[in-house]
Amino acid sequence: QVQLVESGGGLVQAGGSLRLSCAPSGRTARSYAMGWFRRAPGKEREFVAAVSRSGGSSYADSVKDRFTISRDMTKDTIFLQMNSLKPEDTATYYCAAKDTINLYLRYVQQSQYDYWGQGTQVTVSS
Numbered sequence: 658q659v660q661l662v663e664s665g666g667g668l669v670q671a672g673g674s675l676r677l678s679c680a681p682s683g684r685t686a687r688s689y690a691m692g693w694f695r696r697a698p699g700k701e702r703e704f705v706a707a708v709s710r711s712g713g714s715s716y717a718d719s720v721k722d723r724f725t726i727s728r729d730m731t732k733d734t735i736f737l738q739m740n741s742l743k744p745e746d747t748a749t750y751y752c753a754a755k756d757t758i759n760l761y762l763r764y765v766q767q768s769q770y771d772y773w774g775q776g777t778q779v780t781v782s783s
Contacts, residue, residue, distance in 0.1 A: 659684055696751070714726050715763040744783045
């Protein structure tokens with residue numbers, strides 16, 4: 658069983674930056690395609706960003722050019738760098754992992770993922 662440990666959430670003013678981290682326990686992150694999703698108050702959980710096992714990335718239109726998902730192979734960790742944050746980015750952010758042999762696909766549907774983290778809160782004040 659894989660556990661995903663997220664960190665890096667917090668309170669930031671609009672225009673600021675945060676970096677979220679996600680580290681799987683039990684197996685190396687290189688075995689998984691990874692993704693970030695978020696749930697804002699009163700809304701459904703939605704896709705934010707995804708990274709393939711080889712490092713290719715995909716983003717939701719709402720975060721494109723502001724957020725960057727990446728892998729650090731030496732630290733076996735996934736990051737979500739969030740810049741130019743807006744109040745509408747306020748949400749609980751969830752890390753997800755998909756066990757796959759495919760090196761290139763990025764997965765944007767929640768149902769495609771096998772494991773989920775507990776979530777980390779990001780609050781952006783105006």
